[in-house]
Amino acid sequence: MITIDSLTKKYGRTTVVDGVSLVARPGRVTGFLGPNGAGKSTTMRMVVGLTKPTSGSSTVAGRPFHDLPNPGRDIGVMLDASAQHAGRSGREILTIVQQMLGLPGRRVDEMLDLVSLTRAEADRRVGNYSLGMRQRLGIATALIGNPGVLMLDEPANGLDPAGIRWMRDLLRDFADRGGTVLLSSHLLREVEVIADDIVMIGHGRVVCEGSKADLVRSVGTVARADDTATLRRALHAAGIDTTVSDEGGVTTTAEPAHVGRVAFTAGIALTELRTADGGLEDMFLELTADTQREDTSPKKLHRERAAA
């Protein structure tokens, strides 16, 4: 379990993270979604103490992170798969973590098998790794201490479609066995397919949160019938506003069940009935519209500050 309680980070007058609260629960994958520079990475860094929050607090497995005696046994963290010494081999990087956590040496090979890095690949320097291989190594590093919690920043970056599928299965399995997963992404599709709960963030603020099921349900319905006009008349008569898409689908904000019942009562055979496509995407774009246009500004500010 990860609990974040109104974390705030200010750099001078710029507020990068503004009172973010969320709970990532055991047995569930929580997707932390937002455009680049929305404050996801800064929030995650604050949870593990790499960045000092201006205010607010967070806990991992019920304790503040710095109170965990051996944090790598409680939480697996991957903030940036590329943040490794290019001159070390993948195996060496895993061995360092294995020794630091006080784990048996066999864990290194177990983890290499788990993330499908071959022995030959493991002995190569990380500088020669593709981003996808680094992500696999990062996952291995996060899992080596057998933690109950995972926190991953953009874990699907650089993975090919098969790799994304592999990552999804791995995280699903982890959560199904009672683990807590908090992962961030700026790609809605990624989060949509894997997350049980979604927290959307824009401009450093949580703009929307809930279970994926709830978020999908609230976005409306698309229905289709041979006679579009008759369907619309029936829906209007039932007090449901409709719009018609270019392809002839009738879009409403009502629940699919309601639309179906109205059509049945009116004797209209529906040829299609489903929740609106890309509804989350519309919501995502709408909720973060003002941050999207200036999406790099907070991050750029960071870097300038770090460089100064």
Add this chain to the structure above:
Amino acid sequence: MTTTSPTTYDSLHEHHVDAPTIPLGRIVRVELRKMFDTRSGFWLMASLVILGVVATIGTILFAPDDELTHNTFAAAIGFPMTVVLPIIAILAITGEWSQRTGLTTFTLVPDRRQVLLAKIVSSVVVGIGAMLVALVVGVAGNVVGTAITGTDRVWDLSVAQFGTIVIGSLLCLLTGTMLGMVIRNSAGALVTYFVLTLVLPTVFGILAASQPDFVDIRPWVDAELARSFLFDGPPQGEQWGQVAATAGLWLVLPALLGLRAVLRSEVK
């Protein structure tokens, strides 16, 4: 790479209540390993030995026969040490920022003081180890060198003198550690180290030449000059005070600022 379903990890548990804290000894061992396990780290360590041997051969070839004493060998080998050891100490610290490995290191050990302490201990261990190697190479050089030239063997390096050379070298090494903490960037810290050890003493020298009043003050502020008391034989009376004063000014004080910066800085 193929996609396989994950099967090789054990059942999960949220709380490792009994997980003991990571002992300092283990962090030191890991930090020592990290100093050797890259190609650059390995060659840096190897260069200590190589330079020692080269310095010994050079001394045999070029030093006047009557100066082929253990002390000469020790001085010849000690010089490359004072250059390479601080570089090792600097990189041990700055790598966490320049190579961004700190993201992992400080997440596994959130108490950054522990990590710094482990890095200082492991750097000092390497430093003392290197000095012992130098001592052995120096002995071998003296034996072989005097045998080649047929001169008498002179064992003129006292235990006390070796001790002060070790202290002097460790002061150089810890200056590297300090700069790593203050600057947290490999290139910047290396450049600053050479400014401190090459440019600053020259400035002090010019100052002493043009301002007669400065001559008496100089040993109290010129760390290079004060350290030379350590390398040139056990310092006498006041010179110990000058070593301490310059170490306080150029090492301890900035190190405290560096410690503050490391504890507060953002790791990204």
